[in-house]
Amino acid sequence: MRQDATELEQQFRAAQERHFAGDVLAAIAVYRVLLRKLPRNGPLLHALGAAEMAIGDLASAHERLPAAIRLLPKDPVVRVDLGSVLRKQGRFIESRRALEEALAIAPGDPTAIAQLAETDLLLGRSDDAERRLRGSLRPPDAAPDHPAISLALARLAARAGGEREAIERLRRTL
Numbered sequence: 393m394r395q396d397a398t399e400l401e402q403q404f405r406a407a408q409e410r411h412f413a414g415d416v417l418a419a420i421a422v423y424r425v426l427l428r429k430l431p432r433n434g435p436l437l438h439a440l441g442a443a444e445m446a447i448g449d450l451a452s453a454h455e456r457l458p459a460a461i462r463l464l465p466k467d468p469v470v471r472v473d474l475g476s477v478l479r480k481q482g483r484f485i486e487s488r489r490a491l492e493e494a495l496a497i498a499p500g501d502p503t504a505i506a507q508l509a510e511t512d513l514l515l516g517r518s519d520d521a522e523r524r525l526r527g528s529l530r531p532p533d534a535a536p537d538h539p540a541i542s543l544a545l546a547r548l549a550a551r552a553g554g555e556r557e558a559i560e561r562l563r564r565t566l
Contacts, residue, residue, distance in 0.1 A: 400426060408439060416446050434463030438470045445477050453477045468498035472507060479511050487511050502528060502538035509544045513551070521548055529561075536564040 404426055411419035423440040430436055441456030457474040464470050471494035478487035491508040495501060505528045512521035525545050530537050537545075542558075542565040549558030 400429060404436060404439075411439065411443050411446075416443050419443050420447070432463060434460050434467075434470075438464065438467070438473070441470075441477075442473050445473060445480075450477050450481050454481065466497060468494040468501055468504060471497070472501070472504050475504070475507055475511070479507070479514065484511055484515050488515070500528070503540045506538070506540035506544035510547065513548060518548065518551060537561055539565050 403422060407419045407422035407426070410416075410422070420440065420443045423436060423443060426436055427433070427440060437456050437460035441453045441460055444450075444453040444456065454474075454477050457470060457477060460470045461467075461474065471490045475487045475490035475494065478484075478490060488508065488511050491504050491511060494504040495508065498504065505524055509521040509524045512518070512524065521544075525541060525548060528537075528541055529545070536542075542561045545554075546558040546562055549555050
């Protein structure tokens, strides 16, 4: 007897809640069961890949996320997650490409900007990283910067001598 789509959707939502609550292993178990029933479900592939990345199973995440991108070609978050996996695998050029693709879909996305800047730092391109981050900063009298931007700027500051500015931006962000 086939499960109806509503029941599968409810199982997926419950697994996502577990994932976001920190019970990643339980979520992965449900995602994998659901994937056997829904092998071409982009959001499910993305969720499973993100969960696998969270537990350090980078090889599995690297298998899932490109499949999710094929099903969700306009979703920048999947590409950001793939960029993160590739960076953690030391595949910096490929990571950079995935993050640039995410920014082509969602220009100004702070998470993609921050991750691309951090990848540039790892590639020894600190000038590019600084230029990218500074271009995304808000004026001092505006709302605080996105946490990802502030953290990336703080990492850059340690190398560039701008610790005071980074600390102030982190304070504002918090």
